[in-house]
Amino acid sequence: MGHTFEVPTPGGYVLKRLPTLGVEVILVRGQDGELRAFYNICAHRGNKVVREQPASNASGFSCNFRGWTYDLESRLRHLPDAPEFPGLDPCDLGLRALAVGVWENFVFVHPAGDPPPVSLDDWLGELKAAVAGGPLSKLQPSAILRATAKVN
Numbered sequence: 701m702g703h704t705f706e707v708p709t710p711g712g713y714v715l716k717r718l719p720t721l722g723v724e725v726i727l728v729r730g731q732d733g734e735l736r737a738f739y740n741i742c743a744h745r746g747n748k749v750v751r752e753q754p755a756s757n758a759s760g761f762s763c764n765f766r767g768w769t770y771d772l773e774s775r776l777r778h779l780p781d782a783p784e785f786p787g788l789d790p791c792d793l794g795l796r797a798l799a800v801g802v803w804e805n806f807v808f809v810h811p812a813g814d815p816p817p818v819s820l821d822d823w824l825g826e827l828k829a830a831v832a833g834g835p836l837s838k839l840q841p842s843a844i845l846r847a848t849a850k851v852n
């Protein structure tokens with residue numbers, strides 16, 4: 701999914717596009733310092749909650765359709781038209797989470813949510829031992845290159 705370098709401080713987030721799954725994911729560091737990942741889909745009608753990236757000091761995410769607002773931990777914090785939704789419990793209407801794991805500062809997600817059907821340790825398997833003691837955890841991006849190319 702990415703690298704912890706991309707969201708080093710609480711309130712930071714980046715938007716990740718996962719074409720193989722056909723989804724967008726918000727990778728965010730909460731005020732408690734935890735990394736979390738949420739589908740970029742509002743619980744109301746599926747609008748994108750995040751449209752711009754990145755940010756370093758967000759306090760939450762607000763959908764631009766009818767203003768449903770979520771905190772950095774995915775909880776629905778503001779429902780502007782609450783009287784129109786009698787009986788709805790905001791606790792049931794947070795952003796949907798993916799499972800997040802970090803290894804050597806690389807961030808992994810599993811679309812099934814927490815707990816994932818296979819742990820990150822099991823999924824990495826022998827790779828962990830093969831690179832143990834190496835410099836992976838000390839690596840930092842030195843440049844970001846983006847290009848559009850006509851290829852087959």
Ligand code: FES
Binds near residue numbers: 743745768
């Ligand atoms: S789709 Fe987000 S507030 Fe309606």
